[in-house]
Amino acid sequence: MTKTYNFSLTLVLALVFTLFLPWWGVMVAAFMAGAIVRLRNVSAFFVPFLAITLFWIVYAWVLSSSNDFILAEKIAVLLPLKGNVFALFLLTGIIGGLSAGVAGVFGNQVRAVFSQQNS
């Protein structure tokens, strides 16, 4: 249950923060979600990771598909991913997910320290 809660909260906060923050708004979102909704062990990383990976892939897909993936095909050569557009979506998701996951872990640790002090 807390996993779903954290997942949803990360997504909502990410949507809100990136309206006015740069790309690292997703990190702030994952950090806060992690601090509010504590997760155990590896899920502290993987839940925000999945949330933002999904968010970025879906968002990128929406932007790119409406333009026939013209730029995605070129960036997939530039980066270099041998022109594989799916690899580019995957990379985009992982970069977003990774930063969110790490921020989520940090949020959890802050929460852990503070709850310990409070108790």
Added chain:
Amino acid sequence: MKWFKLILSGLLCIGLGIALNTKLGQIPPLGKFLSPQAGVWQNEDSGMGDAIENLEGLSAPVEVFYDEALIPHVFAQNDQDLYRTQGYLTARHRLWQMEFQTHASAGRVSELIGTDGIEYDRGQRRKGMIFGAEKALETMKEVPGLEALLVAYRDGVNSYISQLEPADYPVEYKLLDYVPEPWTLKKTALLLMYMSDMLSGGDHDLEFTNFVKKYGKERFDLLYPDFYDVNDPVIPAERDWSDWEVEVPSVSEGDFPLDFTANTMDKPHPDNGSNNWAVGPGKSKTGNAILANDPHLGLNLPSIWFAMQLATPEKNTFGVTLPGAAGIVIGFNNHISWGVTNATRDVKDWYKIKFQDDKREAYWHDEQWKPTTKKIEEIVIRGGEVYYDTVVYTHHGPVSYDHSFKGNEQQSGYAMQWTGHLGGNNQQAFLELNAAKNYDEYEAALQYFVAPAQNFIFSSTEGDIALWIQGKFPNKWKGQGKFLMDGTNPEHDWQGFIPQQHNAHVKNPERGFVSSSNQHPTDPSYPYYVFNDGYDTYRNRVINDFFRSKEKFGVQDFQDLHNNNYNLKAAELLPHLLEQIDRTGISADEIDVLNELSQWDFYNDLDKVGATMFERWWTRLRVMVWDELSSDSLELDFPFTYQTVYMLKNHPDNEFMDIVETDEVETAPDLILKSFKEAMEDLETIESRRGNLKWGDYKGTFVAHLLPGVSAFGRYNLPIGGNGGIVNATSRNHGPSWRMIVEMSSPPKAYAVYPGGQSGNPGSKYYDNMVDTWAAGNYMDIQFMQKASDSEKMIFIQTINPKP
């Protein structure tokens, strides 16, 4: 333990955030770059903005009609609104390019790429690019009303920039991780300097000096003659100049300094040039004058040109603009059409400066020490400290070469004198041409045009055709400026300029057509001194022979000529090679190649294998003839192509035919055989690599993105014939950057294309959509709207209102 985990995860989190926000080497900041909120995904866009927009400073609404090629047709109520909108729309489609080109012009590349840019930037500063731009800006401000138009253009660009969020920045900014800066009038001047440098920045003075010092004047005159034994000049040889009163300065008695120079600055591409031609009513099938132009430049994306229609109640002009400058550069209106080719005149000279001492605060000139001025150039380097370069100026111009730049002597240097520094007003010339209604107004507009000198071709609905070789030309004594000159001798200074009225020109010549393709401007009877500085000798004869070949011409003939792949050099050289080659002991494979070559029709069409065979043979042969020059530690230029062929045919025993490396003494027939053997090896390699020897596949024409190394944004292996020196001058990465044909009916009917697309965004479907049309030799039918209500063929209509 919890604290430890907290600190560790905190550091990891912040560290990763910073790492993904930072450009590491060639890798863009991946977090920023790939984020869908602000990164490249936001550039997946083929749009043109909103149907209704606001623009600060407009006096009345402006209507913009986009056609299916994304060409904006702009209808404004006055010039200020027109050029403000031009700036605004150009920025929308070409912002990165317009800024990058002016950075390149000003020597500010290091700001973007780091230390790798320093040599280039120093070269630009030492060429006086900024100095020239500042002079041009002063001249522009002298013309009443012009500054206000340039300010409107600038503000239009800046209105666009100021409403951008980082997410909206063109993809190149995201790739290199920097941000756009505001546009300025100086940037417009810098862009015009960039063109001046591209088209008139070349010279051979120091290389020629090296040659003369090493081999003597007699050999020099044989290899680099003022005139070739063929000449079909821009101004027809029939033109009589005898009614002019001409004063040419007398030849200086003083000696030229004979220096050896090991390294010279990079030169513009030698193929930078163009074709233009026009037929008058008498030679036109329909009785309307017809005009064509195709400027040959490096093939890049975003394209150097941006097509537009610019209309006010007073004028209505269509053509291509240079992103960063106001108005149309090559185009037409309801009355006239015009185009340009490079005049390729020697307008850059070098003077050896003698400094008083190591401080370089004074130099010897006219029997006295004269003070220098110094300009400290600040080159900002990305990720490094600012680099300071002191450039000394004399009355000639900047001392480009000195102890710290490609030289080593403390008390001497080479100063550049260049018409690019005179402060021309090409901007005014273009704006007046845009509105010109007849020959007289065309002639009046040209006088502002100083550098790079151009062959301005003209035709009108009234039926006039004309051609002016326009620029500001130093009036030189015979021999002046061919070699490094003596900076202490005032007789070596430029003594004045050819009067505007004496610039070579022709109106309605008897032959019924005018043309130019960077060949010799005139025959030797032109009373001013002009020498060969790399003139075309092949395209001009093919073009002129074509127009002499029949009575009447139409638009289809013009298109055919643009796409003409006839290789006149091969036609003049290959039969000689085939006749001279020693066939004793030649292999069966070699016989096959010789047979193929003898059957080739001299056309560099896509599927011709003979063209590839000849090209390899010629390339090997040319290098073999001039091996003395390429193996030298000094900088020496090969003699021009025509003269190389001339030497092979007429001086087969000349000492230069000998190959230095070998013990025996070679003559031309030996070289012909040896180079053929080398070419055979090349052909085998090519065939094994590509599977065939077809010209188009071998040539592999490409259009590259302006940023070196970003091949993902370029277009490669384009199926197009031609080559340098051919009317269809498409070589590997150089060629016709805009092809335009205009029939001067009422209203004019135009056909045009360029190897790119209107959008500078690699994510737009309009980024490279014209490339295939261009390669196929096809054209777009230009929609020349006569009024704002003719909008049925338009795909998007935008109204730009004054910002409340």
